[in-house]
Amino acid sequence: MTSKECPYLDTVNRAALDFDFEPTCSETLTTGTNIYACLVCGTFFRGRGKQTPAYLHSVNEGHSVFLNLTSGKFYCLPDNYEIDDPSLKDVKDAFRPLFSKEDIESLDKEKTLGRDLFGRRYLRGFVGLNNLNKTDGMNAVIQALAHVKPLRDFFLKCGSGESFEITLNIASSKKKFTKKRKGSDGKKISVDSSNTKQTKVTIDPSTFSRLADCFGDIVRKIWSNKRFKCTVDPHLLVQAISVASNKRFTIGKQIDAAEFIAWFLNQLHLGIGGGRKAGSSIIHAIFQGSIEITSRQKKNLDDTMNGKDIDDRLGSDDEDDILQKEEAKAREKESQTDVIEEISTTTNFLQLTLDIPEKPLLKDDSGGLVIPQEPLVNILKKFDGVTFNDVLVSQPNGVEKEQKRRYRIQKLPNHLILCLSRFKRNLFNNEKNQTIVPFPVKNFDLTRYVYSDNKPSMKAPSEKEIRNMNVKELKELLSTYGRSDLASGVVEKDELVNMCIDFVSKSLPDMLSEKYDLIANISHVIQAEVGREGKSDPLEDGSYRCHVQHKATNQWYEMQDLHISEVMPQQIGVSESFVLIFAKKNAAI
Structure with a gap:
């Protein structure tokens, strides 16, 4: 049963309504889809059938208008019919705001x-x-x-x-x-x-x-x-x-x-x-965005020379030649013991963390603290793509090992x-x-x-080139730079041409930069x-x-x-x- 005319609508007290809290019955403390808000006192109750807290509240207190906190529908209790009245639209908008395009x-x-x-x-x-x-x-x-x-x-x-x-x-x-x-x-x-x-x-x-x-x-x-x-x-x-x-x-x-x-x-x-x-x-x-992380560390090469093999010819007439060859092998091993290994991985990020250098707090002549400053451009040196920074990396055995890392940003997001x-x-x-x-x-x-290896070299078209484009090429131009939305709803070609010229001259230069x-x-x-x-x-x-x-x-x-x-x-x-x-x-x- 649905009624557009409810005699109790004037009892709705909007000043008492607050829909920011969890829909929980004030008597049974239960939650779920069957919770109703009394629009007279603002209290939440469960159910609307007979003997439910909402029903009993309507009978005992004389409060008749309720809102279902799941469906957003209005009901009159204890008569138990749905209310459809335009005067309650402001309550519905406050309860569940909706936005058109x-x-x-x-x-x-x-x-x-x-x-x-x-x-x-x-x-x-x-x-x-x-x-x-x-x-x-x-x-x-x-x-x-x-x-x-x-x-x-x-x-x-x-x-x-x-x-x-x-x-x-x-x-x-x-x-x-x-x-x-x-x-x-x-x-x-x-x-x-x-x-x-x-x-x-x-x-x-x-x-x-x-x-x-x-x-x-x-x-x-x-x-x-x-x-x-x-x-x-x-x-x-x-x-x-x-x-x-x-x-x-x-x-x-x-x-x-x-x-x-x-x-x-x-x-x-x-x-x-x-x-x-x-x-x-x-x-x-x-x-x-995406970033390339290059880790540089020393790595010992596996070599059979780690253990000295005793040549069974030692003590013979060729002992001097054999010793010279062994010494040459030892020198070669020593030169190759520490090999610098670089491992680069490209990974994605949602945020970049910057380290602020430690600086002491100094006092001025009057005894107050002087807060030091460090410009953001100096802190961003961590991501200049050239500098290797010392970091401690946890190993599988739980031991922290020192590494040098270089960070190169491959792609910056639109929101950093x-x-x-x-x-x-x-x-x-x-x-x-x-x-x-x-x-x-x-x-x-x-x-x-x-630093992007595969970053395309983009050159903005001239006004003359834009005017010589057909409709398909104009839309492709906007789509190339992710602004195909600008062409939606445009019917006339002249309007599309002017829009593309305006886009290329005003917006594109900033888009091509960072x-x-x-x-x-x-x-x-x-x-x-x-x-x-x-x-x-x-x-x-x-x-x-x-x-x-x-x-x-x-x-x-x-x-x-x-x-x-x-x-x-x-x-x-x-x-x-x-x-x-x-x-x-x-x-x-």
Whole structure:
């Protein structure tokens, strides 16, 4: 039975409604698909049949309007009929925000402030997250990832629950392996397995893991302008994170943001259906790059001369000749004992970790601490493709062995995550490197750090060449650079020609280079007295905050849990940055 006219709709109390918590019956503490929210008092109950907690609540308290927290349908109890009334649309939008294609495309142009039920103004996408006891690190990572445009758009599209297709470049094999010995025969073995294939993948949101589903839900709430309150409670997501990590990341325990974002992205990749092959999910398409790691170490050659064989001719008339030959063999062995072996592997990454050099904290004339600085370009020397760095590598027998390693970036992702290694564990607690790492907020050029052997030499066509192209060639031009979406909906050839000319002149130069703009910065701040004399743990006692930019106004905001304030971009570049997320200029995804 369905009724469009319910006499109890005026009893709905929107100010009492909060859908951010887990749907659990307040009386039986059970969860599942049969939980209902009372729209009069906001309490959750199980069932709607006779003698169920929801039914008894409606009879005893006179509360008649309920919402099924799984299907999103409204019911009147105890009469037990479905309510279909347009006046409840705002409740449904607050419960489960939905975004059309037009809504998603207009998000970065939106300047209008929303207003909650209590009259408080807020900017969609820039709402506070409740701190559930030392969950500020998780909040900062969530806010940062929620402002990565292709990731945000993907999860906003998943809100309807309907399946859709995306195109991914999935690797046909795993990695490249090269082995080379210096000082021997110089043989080099190389297997290139970097081929990728464009594949259409069907995304079914109903198959997502609990963690991926909760993350998508919180992203949609952050970017909704139809909420009843201007804050979001991340309780469901934090609980899913705690379960998935076996309480490695949980309430009441501060996280290392670099470790957490690495784990979290991997869980999202698996949770939305990603596999072992590179490029098999939207996470890989956005954040995955490739790097060649060359390990250089000394290797002793197996030689039968390790044990001295006694020649049975010694003591004969030819003893002098025999001794000379043995000495020559010994000298030859000595020259070949230590052979430098280089082993190169090409592997994929979702983030790059940078080591900050240790620098002492000095005091100025007034006794205050002078925080040292080290520019980001200096720290990136680790990935210059030339320098060999000393590292300790664990061996199968548990012993650490010293190696020299060189890192060469083969391919940078369209969204690059840089993690600054600030914390180091000693015998008692964590030590923090407080060195300030200045970096450019816009036009960060990383071209010189990319060494790709098979990188095609691309030359932009001239305006004359573009005007002489036919429609097929124009579309192929856009497709070559991953911007075939620009041609969708274009009917006239002249319009397509002008679009291609505009693309080649304005966007393509940045695409052919490796220039990046900052889109999110996560910093860690501690009080001045924390960390002195080993009295406090800087990781546990510090706090995280996130800096993100509002695209429509170019204004940067600092978000720390529920506190949101404007900030100058010059301040971001000299903050105690921990995790940086850069977006390639004019990237397709």
